[in-house]
Amino acid sequence: MMLLLLVLLLVGNMTMFTSIELCVAAAIPDNSNDTVCTTETTITSEQILGYTRDWRLITRAEWAARIPTSISNFTGPAPYVILHHSYQPGVCRTLDACKAAMRSMQNYHMDGHGWTDIGYSFAVGGDGNVYEGRGYEVIGAHAPNYNSRSIGLLLIGNFMDELPPAPMLDVAQDFIKYSVESGHLRKDYILHGHRQVRSTECPGNALYAEIRMWPHWQKS
Numbered sequence: 001m002m003l004l005l006l007v008l009l010l011v012g013n014m015t016m017f018t019s020i021e022l023c024v025a026a027a028i029p030d031n032s033n034d035t036v037c038t039t040e041t042t043i044t045s046e047q048i049l050g051y052t053r054d055w056r057l058i059t060r061a062e063w064a065a066r067i068p069t070s071i072s073n074f075t076g077p078a079p080y081v082i083l084h085h086s087y088q089p090g091v092c093r094t095l096d097a098c099k100a101a102m103r104s105m106q107n108y109h110m111d112g113h114g115w116t117d118i119g120y121s122f123a124v125g126g127d128g129n130v131y132e133g134r135g136y137e138v139i140g141a142h143a144p145n146y147n148s149r150s151i152g153l154l155l156i157g158n159f160m161d162e163l164p165p166a167p168m169l170d171v172a173q174d175f176i177k178y179s180v181e182s183g184h185l186r187k188d189y190i191l192h193g194h195r196q197v198r199s200t201e202c203p204g205n206a207l208y209a210e211i212r213m214w215p216h217w218q219k220s
């Protein structure tokens, strides 16, 4: 038993392990079935879906987001995903660096542009996690005419000449799938790069060439 525990600690995902404990504890006081325990923990997309994904959703609280100055509710599921690069900041490769990147973009959007919040719905970091921007429930500010019908997905970094690290591309595609599975994005969604809906170099030449090969990319 001790050996099993040790193996679990060594190779297991600590987050998953902790949540299993919470599930067991939470299941005792009531007689309902196991699925109840997912509402008792704060963790995570992969459990809700019943299988393991290797990214985590880093919430606004976790990256210490400022409170939005106002909110307009988004009515989903969204028919579009609009993909962006940040240009600046560049690729972040650790949890702390990506949290700092989110804060710097939020400050720039709120203080520099006078927006109510960071503009994007979600962001993918070079650390392999997904960061909550405005989220699924709030209309973003990332692509005029599309904000109220799209998920604005940012890949943090400058992808004019270079592709994002491969794990970022994988996570971005998996997050899009997750959005469909969780009912926030239509099954027949359309993927556009930002440059397809307004005059901009975003999401960078290299990344734009890549996403043209992704499922659901469509000519504008």
Ligand SMILES: [Zn+2]
Pocket: 083, 084, 085, 142, 194, 200, 202, 203
């Ligand atoms: Zn953009």
